[in-house]
Amino acid sequence: MEENLSLNFLEEIIEDGLNKGTYKSILTRFPPEPNGYLHIGHAKSICLNFGLAKKYGGKTNLRFDDTNPVKEDTEYVDSIQQDIRWLGFDWAAVYYASDYFEQLYEWAVVLIKKGLAYVDDQTQEEIRLGRGTVTEPGKNSPYRNRSIEENLDLFERMRKGEFEDGTKVLRAKIDMAHPNMQLRDPIMYRILHANHHRTGDKWCIYPMYDYAHGQSDSIEHITHSICTLEFDIHRPLYDWFIEQLGIFPSHQYEFARLNINYTVMSKRKLLQLVKEGYVSGWDDPRMPTICGFRRRGYTPESIRNFCEDIGVAKRDNIIDYVRLENSLRDHLNKVAPRRMAVMNPVKLVIDNYPEGQTEMLTAINNPENEADGTRQVPFSRELYIEREDFMEEAPKKFFRLSLGREVRLRYAYFVTAQSVEKDAEGNITCIHCTYDPATRGGDAPDGRKVKGTLHWVSAQHAIDAEVRMFDRLFATEAPDEAPEGKTFLDNLNPDSLQVLKNCKLEPALADAHMVVNDRGIEEPQRFQFERMGYFCTDRDSTPEHLVFNRSCSLKDTWAKISQG
Numbered sequence: 001m002e003e004n005l006s007l008n009f010l011e012e013i014i015e016d017g018l019n020k021g022t023y024k025s026i027l028t029r030f031p032p033e034p035n036g037y038l039h040i041g042h043a044k045s046i047c048l049n050f051g052l053a054k055k056y057g058g059k060t061n062l063r064f065d066d067t068n069p070v071k072e073d074t075e076y077v078d079s080i081q082q083d084i085r086w087l088g089f090d091w092a093a094v095y096y097a098s099d100y101f102e103q104l105y106e107w108a109v110v111l112i113k114k115g116l117a118y119v120d121d122q123t124q125e126e127i128r129l130g131r132g133t134v135t136e137p138g139k140n141s142p143y144r145n146r147s148i149e150e151n152l153d154l155f156e157r158m159r160k161g162e163f164e165d166g167t168k169v170l171r172a173k174i175d176m177a178h179p180n181m182q183l184r185d186p187i188m189y190r191i192l193h194a195n196h197h198r199t200g201d202k203w204c205i206y207p208m209y210d211y212a213h214g215q216s217d218s219i220e221h222i223t224h225s226i227c228t229l230e231f232d233i234h235r236p237l238y239d240w241f242i243e244q245l246g247i248f249p250s251h252q253y254e255f256a257r258l259n260i261n262y263t264v265m266s267k268r269k270l271l272q273l274v275k276e277g278y279v280s281g282w283d284d285p286r287m288p289t290i291c292g293f294r295r296r297g298y299t300p301e302s303i304r305n306f307c308e309d310i311g312v313a314k315r316d317n318i319i320d321y322v323r324l325e326n327s328l329r330d331h332l333n334k335v336a337p338r339r340m341a342v343m344n345p346v347k348l349v350i351d352n353y354p355e356g357q358t359e360m361l362t363a364i365n366n367p368e369n370e371a372d373g374t375r376q377v378p379f380s381r382e383l384y385i386e387r388e389d390f391m392e393e394a395p396k397k398f399f400r401l402s403l404g405r406e407v408r409l410r411y412a413y414f415v416t417a418q419s420v421e422k423d424a425e426g427n428i429t430c431i432h433c434t435y436d437p438a439t440r441g442g443d444a445p446d447g448r449k450v451k452g453t454l455h456w457v458s459a460q461h462a463i464d465a466e467v468r469m470f471d472r473l474f475a476t477e478a479p480d481e482a483p484e485g486k487t488f489l490d491n492l493n494p495d496s497l498q499v500l501k502n503c504k505l506e507p508a509l510a511d512a513h514m515v516v517n518d519r520g521i522e523e524p525q526r527f528q529f530e531r532m533g534y535f536c537t538d539r540d541s542t543p544e545h546l547v548f549n550r551s552c553s554l555k556d557t558w559a560k561i562s563q564g
């Protein structure tokens with residue numbers, strides 16, 4: 001059979017198993033720890049796990065890996081479910097690793113009875129030292145040869161709460177000289193007198209990741225347990241537990257985690273940004289969290305397309321942030337209605353236009369989608385244009401407005417600047433111009449051309465709004481890399497947020513508001529503000545005080561800067 005080159009390595013593995021009849025259908029899982037909000041790296045894992053199952057007619061479970069009671073919270077459980085659903089995926093079932101605590105305990109007892117696990121009284125430090133190094137074998141614990149009876153008794157008393165935190169652990173009895181350090185009697189259980197967000201005070205011993213994860217996969221009959229590369233050295237241990245217990249043979253496969261430049265992706269660091277007030281919250285539009293991207297105006301499609309586009313790698317790499325933005329631009333270009341909005345307004349008065357007259361001009365909602373139709377935009381004698389679109393005396397290449405030069409006002413007329421008014425400091429307060437009534441709609445009957453087209457808003461009809469402009473949260477490409485004595489916080493970009501308080505919008509934007517999407521999740525309404533970029537309503541927005549976020553610019557401004 002001809003090899004299908006477009007399959008990624010996971011698809012090859014899955015198809016191979018399906019062809020051989022190793023399994024009839026596949027079952028994957030997405031296993032977040034509910035200790036923070038999901039970020040774009042998790043989106044990659046979600047798209048992969050749910051995407052593969054979908055492609056091969058299988059299913060995906062959502063499993064909360066809640067074995068670490070201290071840092072976990074139901075707030076995170078709720079946000080994780082919302083984010084997965086918003087991305088467009090549905091799980092077959094939702095489970096919690098804590099649902100399996102009893103089964104995991106029973107299996108630990110099985111291992112003790114088989115002489116494959118023991119209670120160790122050494123301190124954490126002694127255990128660490130005893131493990132040896134990559135080049136030196138470890139040393140057997142003095143408690144390693146306890147009798148099965150003694151181990152059963154001690155483990156039961158651990159569960160009953162007879163011992164203090166840190167005084168005992170349960171370890172798998174494998175090989176203290178094993179070349180793979182993960183197999184040098186790894187810890188299975190620790191004592192932790194902590195309240196768990198689901199099991200409360202029922203347990204005071206908690207399973208370690210390595211013991212809980214594979215067994216949870218096996219309980220659910222997961223066929224493909226997909227995780228990131230750093231777990232490849234854990235795979236032999238994953239297999240060892242399943243083999244010794246003789247339970248459903250789930251298998252682990254590793255792929256390269258998603259890394260993106262100019263951002264950090266560890267939940268610990270993201271939590272620090274939130275807790276210490278560097279951002280307004282987990283959904284701050286500058287955050288690489290899924291809820292941050294949602295608030296920023298990203299669409300689920302744009303994130304899914306990005307994840308698809310970057311593919312599945314077996315080796316670590318760093319993806320350019322620009323690819324994520326491009327994915328958003330591609331999608332919004334197709335779906336975002338066009339509007340006119342002036343960010344930094346200056347008055348433009350058309351001296352020869354009748355005072356008190358308003359005419360309605362026809363504007364196209366989206367040239368990429370005829371079905372979006374047209375709208376009427378009011379035009380009058382006094383308008384706002386962008387301050388940056390005017391220069392008194394401009395160089396030749398300045399294709400916008402300047403004294404004596406003619407430009408087109410979008411959907412309206414040709415105008416020529418005649419004079420300016422200034423305040424005491426010399427700032428321009430008003431530009432006077434004349435218009436050519438024959439150019440209505442934007443073309444001159446005599447065929448004369450203009451170089452520039454400006455967006456504008458009728459002053460008397462304008463809606464006021466606040467617009468939040470964002471730049472990268474970090475100023476350096478690899479924010480995790482900080483010089484000695486500094487941290488990733490020193491790499492924050494001090495200018496990542498700029499708030500424009502005096503923006504003027506065309507009236508069609510007056511009722512812009514947050515919407516509830518077809519999955520019942522609140523998200524912004526998204527627009528293209530002509531020439532200015534893609535924008536969306538913020539959840540702080542009210543009819544009395546409209547607030548918009550800039551999602552991204554129209555083109556990749558960074559590429560331009562770096563090209564000089």
Ligand code: ATP
Pocket residue numbers: 030031032033034040041042044045065226227228256257258259265266267268
């Ligand atoms: P972090 O280090 O950011 O806290 P984590 O791996 O501890 O992340 P989990 O909640 O344990 O977070 O992750 C759930 C799933 O998402 C795991 O299967 C994990 O491998 C995957 N995942 C986490 N980060 C990434 C990433 N950057 N790229 C791809 N998958 C990821």
Ligand code: MG
Pocket residue numbers: 033
């Ligand atoms: Mg983790």
